[in-house]
Amino acid sequence: MEIDLKYYKTKGIYTMNGFRVIVLPKGSFELIQMQVGKILGIATKSIFEDAMSTTIYSFLTDLIKSKQLKLHSEEKSEDEIFSLLYSMGLGKISVLSKDVDSYNITVRDGFNSILPDITSINSCFQMNGVIAAVYRIMMKRDIKVNENKCKSTGDSDMDWFKVSFLDKAENFNYISQPSYSLEDQPFDKIEIGKYSSDMLINSIPIEIVPVIFFPYLFSKLRKIIGVSVHGIEYGIGLAISKLYSQYNLQDAVAKYQTEGLDVLSPISGLGLIKTIKNNQGSIEQIDVYDSFNSLHIDQENEKRCFMVSGMFTNLSSKIFGSSYKLYESDCSSINNSVCKFSFE
Numbered sequence: 001m002e003i004d005l006k007y008y009k010t011k012g013i014y015t016m017n018g019f020r021v022i023v024l025p026k027g028s029f030e031l032i033q034m035q036v037g038k039i040l041g042i043a044t045k046s047i048f049e050d051a052m053s054t055t056i057y058s059f060l061t062d063l064i065k066s067k068q069l070k071l072h073s074e075e076k077s078e079d080e081i082f083s084l085l086y087s088m089g090l091g092k093i094s095v096l097s098k099d100v101d102s103y104n105i106t107v108r109d110g111f112n113s114i115l116p117d118i119t120s121i122n123s124c125f126q127m128n129g130v131i132a133a134v135y136r137i138m139m140k141r142d143i144k145v146n147e148n149k150c151k152s153t154g155d156s157d158m159d160w161f162k163v164s165f166l167d168k169a170e171n172f173n174y175i176s177q178p179s180y181s182l183e184d185q186p187f188d189k190i191e192i193g194k195y196s197s198d199m200l201i202n203s204i205p206i207e208i209v210p211v212i213f214f215p216y217l218f219s220k221l222r223k224i225i226g227v228s229v230h231g232i233e234y235g236i237g238l239a240i241s242k243l244y245s246q247y248n249l250q251d252a253v254a255k256y257q258t259e260g261l262d263v264l265s266p267i268s269g270l271g272l273i274k275t276i277k278n279n280q281g282s283i284e285q286i287d288v289y290d291s292f293n294s295l296h297i298d299q300e301n302e303k304r305c306f307m308v309s310g311m312f313t314n315l316s317s318k319i320f321g322s323s324y325k326l327y328e329s330d331c332s333s334i335n336n337s338v339c340k341f342s343f344e
Contacts, residue, residue, distance in 0.1 A: 001069050001080050003087045005208075006186035011290055012265035012272030016088070017068050019059065019177045019210060022292055023268045025243040026089065026198060026205035029111055029126055035236045036221065039228075045125045047220055049145075052129030053136070054173040055213040056085075060137045062177050074138060081134050089199045089207040090130060091159075101165055105131060108158040109197040111207050113151040122150035124159050131161055142166040175212045178295060189256065190266060202255075202267055204247050211292050214307070219298045230306045233293075237310020244311075245318050253319065260319040261286055261312055270308060271339075286312060286326065288339040294332045303331040305339050312341060 004017045014021050037044040060081065063069035069084075071077045082093045091110035095103055107113075112124040128145040135143045142165075149160035191202055198205035221229040244267070253263045259275035260283075272289040288294075293305040305328045316324040325344045330336035 001084060005192060007190045007266055008182050008184055009187040010184045011180060013290060014269035017063060019062055021208050022211050023201055023206050023208055024240060026207055027243050028207055028240050031239040032236050035232055035239055039232060048125040049129040051213060051217040051220060052126040053133045054216055055210050056130050056133035057136055057172050058175045058212060059210040061174055077138055103163040105161045105163055106158050110159045113159050119152050122147040123152045124150055131163060135163060136172050139165060140169055142168055142170045175216060175297060177212060202252050215295045215297050233306035234310040237307040238314045241311045241314035244315060249319055261315060286341040291339040294339055296333055301334055303328050304333040305331055
C-alpha cells in the first residue's frame with residue numbers, strides 16, 4: 001500500500017490516504033499517557049488500549065472500505081500494515097514466532113516506550129491497542145495482547161509482546177472518519193522526509209494518528225471524571241508544546257509566512273489558524289477553523305478546545321517573546337462557526 005500524506009493549506013489539515021490525521025512531535029503520546037496516568041493510575045492501561053485499538057481498527061477498516069488496503073495472505077497483510085504503521089512513526093513491528101494460539105512480537109523504536117525516566121512497569125498500553133487492532137482486522141477474532149518486556153523499564157532495547165487469539169469473534173468499536181471537501185491542491189512547500197527510524201515533517205521527528213483518537217479518548221475520560229477532563233486536556237497541550245520548544249519554530253514561521261501561532265497549521269494540521277490583530281498591530285484574537293479539538297463523538301454541549309488552549313498558551317512565549325494565557329470564547333462544537341481564542 002502506498003502512503004499518501006498531504007497538507008491542505010486552505011483547511012490547515014493533514015490527510016493520510018484521504019483521511020484526516022494529526023501530526024505531533026515524537027514523544028507526544030508518551031506525554032499524553034503520562035498526564036492521564038497522574039490522575040487515574042492503573043486505570044490508564046485499559047483506557048489507552050481501547051482508545052488506540054478503536055482508532056487504528058477504524059482507520060484500517062476505512063482504508064479497506066476505500067479499497068486502498070486489501071487483505072491477502074496473512075504474511076503479506078502483516079507486512080503491508082506494519083509498513084503503514086512504521087510510516088506513521090509508531091514503531092517497527094516484527095513477528096518472531098507463531099503457533100496455533102499465539103504469536104510473539106517485537107517492536108523496535110516504539111512510540112509508546114520512550115519515557116524520560118526508567119519505570120518499574122511495562123508502559124506500552126497504546127501499542128497493545130495498535131497490535132490488537134491489526135489482528136482483529138486480519139483474524140476477525142478477539143485478541144489479547146500482553147507486553148512481556150518494555151524498553152521503558154531499562155532491561156530491553158525494544159518492546160516484546162505476546163498476542164493470544166481468543167475463540168470468540170466480536171463486533172469491535174468502529175468510528176467513521178470525519179469527511180472534508182478538499183478541492184484545493186496539497187501545499188507543496190511542506191518538507192516530508194525520513195531519518196533513521198523517524199518520519200520528519202519540517203525537520204521535526206513526528207508521530208501520526210488518525211484524528212478520531214482525541215474525541216474518542218476525551219469522551220471516555222469525561223465519562224469517568226466529568227468536566228475535570230478539561231484540565232487534563234489543557235495539561236496535555238502544555239506538555240506537547242514543550243516538545244515543540246526544542247525546535248526553531250521561527251524558521252517555520254518565516255518559511256510559511258505565518259503570523260506566529262498560525263505555524264501550528266502546517267506543522268501539525270490542527271486546523272486553519274488565523275491571528276487577528278487590532279489597529280495598533282497587537283494580537284487580539286486567534287481563530288481556528290476545523291479545529292481537531294472541537295470534534296466529538298458524545299452529545300455533551302460544551303466548548304472542547306482545551307488542548308489547543310494549552311498549546312497556544314505555552315507556545316506564545318516561544319514565538320512572541322511574551323506569555324499569553326488564552327481561553328476559548330466560541331467553539332464549533334456548540335455550533336459556532338469557528339473556534340475563537342482570546343487573551344486573558
